[in-house]
Amino acid sequence: MKRVVIIGSGNVAEALAKAIGASRYELVQIYARNRERGQAIARAVRCACADDPKRIAEADIYLMAVSDRAVPKLSESFDFGDAVVAHTAGSVALGELAPRIRNKGVFYPLQTFTAGRSLELSDVPLFIEGNNDFTVDALAGLAGALSTRVRIADSRQRMRLHLAAVFACNFANHMFAVGQQLLQEYGLPADLIKPLIRETVAKALDSPSAAAVQTGPARRNDYRTRHKHIEMLHNHPELQNLYKNISLNIWETSKKI
Amino acid sequence: MKRVVIIGSGNVAEALAKAIGASRYELVQIYARNRERGQAIARAVRCACADDPKRIAEADIYLMAVSDRAVPKLSESFDFGDAVVAHTAGSVALGELAPRIRNKGVFYPLQTFTAGRSLELSDVPLFIEGNNDFTVDALAGLAGALSTRVRIADSRQRMRLHLAAVFACNFANHMFAVGQQLLQEYGLPADLIKPLIRETVAKALDSPSAAAVQTGPARRNDYRTRHKHIEMLHNHPELQNLYKNISLNIWETSKKI
Incomplete structure (x- = not known):
C-alpha cells in the first residue's frame, strides 16, 4: 500500500486528507507548520501529525497543499530522496519545485475548497503533471483512487x-x-x-x-x-x-x- | 373562481401560465401578438389563445408579461374596465401603465425564466404593488396561490x-x-x-x-x-x-x- 504525506493544513490539504484517508492509499501524516490546524485535520482523518521538519514521515508521495508562494522555499526544506513530490497549485509551474527533487509533479484539483465543508472528490477533475513517467504514473494512480476524472496537463494548460x-x-x-x-x-x-x-x-x-x-x-x-x-x-x-x-x-x- | 388573462408569450408569460394553470385560479386566455408562441403556451396549459385585440377575453386580472418597453403602449390598447392590470417587470414603474387604467399594479417574480424549463414557483419571492387596496388584495391573492413568499414592494424597492x-x-x-x-x-x-x-x-x-x-x-x-x-x-x-x-x-x- 502506497504511503502519502500531506504537507499543509489549509482547505485543499483538508479535502485531500479526507479523500485519501478514505481511499486504498495510506495517509501516514499531516505535516503542517500551523500545529493547531494540522492536528485538527489529523484527528479528523486519524493519522499522525508533525510540525518539526526532522519528524516528517517517510512516504512514497508527498502532496504539498500550501500557498502558491510557499511552494519553492518549502520544497527545499526536505530531502525527499526518491519519493514523488507534487504541489497542488493552479498557477505554479512544475519547475518551481526545488531543483534537487528527483521526481517532481503537480496534482491540481479543479475545485474550490472551503474549510469544514465535506466534498465528494469523485467527479472533480484532477490534473496531473510529472517530470518523468514514474512520477506521472504514481500521481495518476493516486488520482484514479480519488476521482473518475483524471487528466494529464502541462503547466501551461493548468x-x-x-x-x-x-x-x-x-x-x-x-x-x-x-x-x-x-x-x-x-x-x-x-x-x-x-x-x-x-x-x-x-x-x-x-x-x-x-x-x-x-x-x-x-x-x-x-x-x-x-x-x-x-x-x-x-x-x-x-x-x-x-x-x-x-x-x-x-x-x-x-x-x- | 377568479379569471386571469396573461398578455405576452415570453419566458415569464410561459412560467406564469404554467403556474396559474395549475392553481385554483382560472387561466382563461393567453393574449399574444406572437401567434405561434402564444398558441404553443396555450396548448401546453390548455387554455384559449388570441392575437386580435378585439378578442381579448374578460378577466378579473390581466398580467402583462411583456418586454419593459412594450408596457406603456400595450397597456393603452385595451379598455380593461374595473379589472386589475399588472405588469411583471423589475424596472418599470407602476405609473408607466396607461393613465386610464383604474386598478393598476405590479406582479414581479424575483427569478430568471428560460423557455422550456419547468420551474417551481412556490419558493420564488413575488413582489406586489398596487395603486389601491383592491388591486393589492387581488394581486396578493393570486401571488399567494402561486408562492409562499409574497411581499409588498413599491417601485423604488422593486x-x-x-x-x-x-x-x-x-x-x-x-x-x-x-x-x-x-x-x-x-x-x-x-x-x-x-x-x-x-x-x-x-x-x-x-x-x-x-x-x-x-x-x-x-x-x-x-x-x-x-x-x-x-x-x-x-x-x-x-x-x-x-x-x-x-x-x-x-x-x-x-x-x-
Whole structure:
C-alpha cells in the first residue's frame, strides 16, 4: 500500500486528507507548520501529525497543499530522496519545485475548497503533471483512487484552467456577494435572492453553455434599464464601473452568437 | 373562481401560465401578438389563445408579461374596465401603465425564466404593488396561490431588487460563460468546469453570505497570479479589464470584512 504525506493544513490539504484517508492509499501524516490546524485535520482523518521538519514521515508521495508562494522555499526544506513530490497549485509551474527533487509533479484539483465543508472528490477533475513517467504514473494512480476524472496537463494548460476557474468560481461568487451586499444596504434580507441564484446555476449547468441561457437587460441591450441601474449606483463608483463593463461584455458576446 | 388573462408569450408569460394553470385560479386566455408562441403556451396549459385585440377575453386580472418597453403602449390598447392590470417587470414603474387604467399594479417574480424549463414557483419571492387596496388584495391573492413568499414592494424597492438580481443572476452567469469560453478557446471541454460551478454555488447558498466564502487569488491579494492571468488575456483587452476591476473590487470588499 502506497504511503502519502500531506504537507499543509489549509482547505485543499483538508479535502485531500479526507479523500485519501478514505481511499486504498495510506495517509501516514499531516505535516503542517500551523500545529493547531494540522492536528485538527489529523484527528479528523486519524493519522499522525508533525510540525518539526526532522519528524516528517517517510512516504512514497508527498502532496504539498500550501500557498502558491510557499511552494519553492518549502520544497527545499526536505530531502525527499526518491519519493514523488507534487504541489497542488493552479498557477505554479512544475519547475518551481526545488531543483534537487528527483521526481517532481503537480496534482491540481479543479475545485474550490472551503474549510469544514465535506466534498465528494469523485467527479472533480484532477490534473496531473510529472517530470518523468514514474512520477506521472504514481500521481495518476493516486488520482484514479480519488476521482473518475483524471487528466494529464502541462503547466501551461493548468494555468489556463486556473484562469477559467477564477472567472467561473471566484468572480461568479463575487457577483452573488455584490447582489447580497446591495440588498443589505437597502435593508432587505440577503436570503431573498437565493432561489434566483439556485435557478441561475441550475440552468447554466443544464445547458451546454452558460452563454446560451444568458438573460437580463445587458443581453437585451435594454439601454433604459442599464441607465437607471447605473444611476442607482452613484454611491458606488466601482460597482458602476463593473456594471458598465460587464454589461458591455455581455452584449458584445451575445451579438456574436 | 377568479379569471386571469396573461398578455405576452415570453419566458415569464410561459412560467406564469404554467403556474396559474395549475392553481385554483382560472387561466382563461393567453393574449399574444406572437401567434405561434402564444398558441404553443396555450396548448401546453390548455387554455384559449388570441392575437386580435378585439378578442381579448374578460378577466378579473390581466398580467402583462411583456418586454419593459412594450408596457406603456400595450397597456393603452385595451379598455380593461374595473379589472386589475399588472405588469411583471423589475424596472418599470407602476405609473408607466396607461393613465386610464383604474386598478393598476405590479406582479414581479424575483427569478430568471428560460423557455422550456419547468420551474417551481412556490419558493420564488413575488413582489406586489398596487395603486389601491383592491388591486393589492387581488394581486396578493393570486401571488399567494402561486408562492409562499409574497411581499409588498413599491417601485423604488422593486428596482433595487432588480439591480441586485442583475448582479447575482445575469452577471454571475456571464462569469460562467467567460470561464467556458476560455476553455473552448484553449481546446478544452467546457464541461470540465461544471463541478466547480456546482460547488461554488452550493457553498454560497449554504453560507449566510457569499462574501464570507470568497476564495481565489484576488481574495488572497496574490499579485503574482493576478499578473500572470492578466498577461494570458492579452488577446482579450475587455476581459483583462474585467479581471482587473473585479479583482480589485473583491480585494477592497474583503479588506472590509
